[in-house]
Amino acid sequence: QKEVEQNSxxxxxxxxxxxxxxxxxSDRVSQSFFWYRQYSGKSPELIxxxxxxxxxxxxxxxxxxxxxxxxxxxxxxxSQPSDSATYLCAVNLPPGNTPLVFGKGTRxxxxx
Amino acid sequence: NAGVTQTPKFQVLKxxxxxxxxxxxxxxxxxxxxxxxxxGMGLRLIYYSASEGTTDKGEVPNGYNVSRLNKREFSLRLxxxxxxxxxxxxxxxxxxxxxxxxxxxPGTRLTVT
Numbered sequence: 001q002k003e004v005e006q007n008s009x010x011x012x013x014x015x016x017x018x019x020x021x022x023x024x025x026s027d028r029v030s031q032s033f034f035w036y037r038q039y040s041g042k043s044p045e046l047i048x049x050x051x052x053x054x055x056x057x058x059x060x061x062x063x064x065x066x067x068x069x070x071x072x073x074x075x076x077x078x079s080q081p082s083d084s085a086t087y088l089c090a091v092n093l094p095p096g097n098t099p100l101v102f103g104k105g106t107r108x109x110x111x112x
Numbered sequence: 113n114a115g116v117t118q119t120p121k122f123q124v125l126k127x128x129x130x131x132x133x134x135x136x137x138x139x140x141x142x143x144x145x146x147x148x149x150x151x152g153m154g155l156r157l158i159y160y161s162a163s164e165g166t167t168d169k170g171e172v173p174n175g176y177n178v179s180r181l182n183k184r185e186f187s188l189r190l191x192x193x194x195x196x197x198x199x200x201x202x203x204x205x206x207x208x209x210x211x212x213x214x215x216x217x218p219g220t221r222l223t224v225t
Contacts, residue, residue, distance in 0.1 A: 032213070034213055043218050051211060092211065092212045097142075097212065098162075099157050099170065102154055104152075
């Protein structure tokens with residue numbers, strides 16, 4: 001059973017702080033890793049993707065991947081109330097063109 | 113580009129009624145997916161189509177059928193709706209070439225009474 005695990009939260013952080021969201025996955029051969037943001041009542045929106053070990057930055061978002069430890073994380077700097085949402089981690093497994101495996105998501109609440 | 117579109121946005125059915133959820137994408141993607149999302153359960157894959165002309169079962173296919181009508185369109189049919197099928201349904205697509213990120217439609221909120 002291929003699994004992607006996330007802490008369901010809620011994770012509460014004050015406005016302006018760094019929010020750190022974590023995800024672990026069970027399959028060592030996973031190839032591509034994605035973070036989606038889902039506002040209440042809306043559909044998931046792709047916000048970050050990462051494919052190799054290390055950090056990838058995009059604006060206030062940084063994705064971190066450590067394949068040896070099988071975890072991927074998302075850091076949100078200078079958190080804003082508008083960042084309050086559920087964040088879904090998703091993993092792609094070989095041979096490639098197979099459906100992503102999604103975690104159940106972490107609910108983030110940014111307190112003004 | 114509209115991306116992924118779904119119709120209808122909302123639907124209420126009585127137990128035993130049938131209906132078809134429609135999904136279309138204008139991104140020339142090869143692969144399309146149907147998910148349901150229930151509180152506390154996350155996204156669960158119902159069916160997917162890796163390419164035009166193929167369909168495969170996902171995690172929760174019972175009670176559903178799908179049709180990949182052409183490269184753009186992928187429909188989900190409930191033949192005899194049950195209250196357990198009350199959920200939010202999302203369609204998604206990906207290029208099927210790599211790195212396989214998926215893009216989601218706005219969803220259909222279905223209630224079966």
